[in-house]
Amino acid sequence: MLFVLGLAMASISLATFVGTVGEAHIGGNTFATDWARSFGACGGGLFIFLSSLVKSHDQMQQLKRWQVVEMALFLIVILLTPFYPSVPGPQVSLALNACRMIIYTCAFVRYATLYVSKSTRFSLIMSLGFLVLVIGYAFNIPGVLQSKLGFMTIIAASVRIIAYVTLLVAYSIG
Incomplete structure (x- = not known):
């Protein structure tokens, strides 16, 4: 369970960091970071919620696998941030x-x-x-x-x- 919670908090933290960098226009960027911030915050919160519903070891293992997939998608979303339109x-x-x-x-x-x-x-x-x-x-x-x-x-x-x-x-x- 600690793996899921730790990765969820990392997702939320990374989303907040990306959003802050975007809003502060650090390095002159004009990236639309709202998309990545929302994806990371929603994903992190969702997995914390889902971890509270888990009843067995097998369910926890499945949740971990899905969370790794979500985290990989989140990293792709972050990498594609320069190409997103502004909100x-x-x-x-x-x-x-x-x-x-x-x-x-x-x-x-x-x-x-x-x-x-x-x-x-x-x-x-x-x-x-x-x-x-x-x-x-x-x-x-x-x-x-x-x-x-x-x-x-x-x-x-x-x-x-x-x-x-x-x-x-x-x-x-x-």
Whole structure:
């Protein structure tokens, strides 16, 4: 399980890094990194969620194989970033944001359900981390719809950092 969780967190971290490099225009790049950021964040969150559903060793092995395939596809997506068009408008940005929110909401509900049934510290911290992530992505919405509310994306990023640290704490003490 640690392999899946570690690779999922690596996917999310790499997606965040690629997105930050794209937004900061480091080295004068004008790459459309939103696609890669969304792919990595969705993939990482999805595999954390799926790992909580696994019931057997064979299922975990299958999940690991699929995650390696997803990670290879993610690396291809990153390499092809210079060829992607920029995000055409707020509707697409909202759709990408909604995908992350849906996956993280599913993970929140799953870990909250696990906490109710097993009352483990790990599931409590994980559910709180995913709840804060959903809130962080919800804070993105005003900034996407109104450019005057761009400060909301900074607040959203700060909230998501807290959420990712919370997930890391859950793995550390879990």
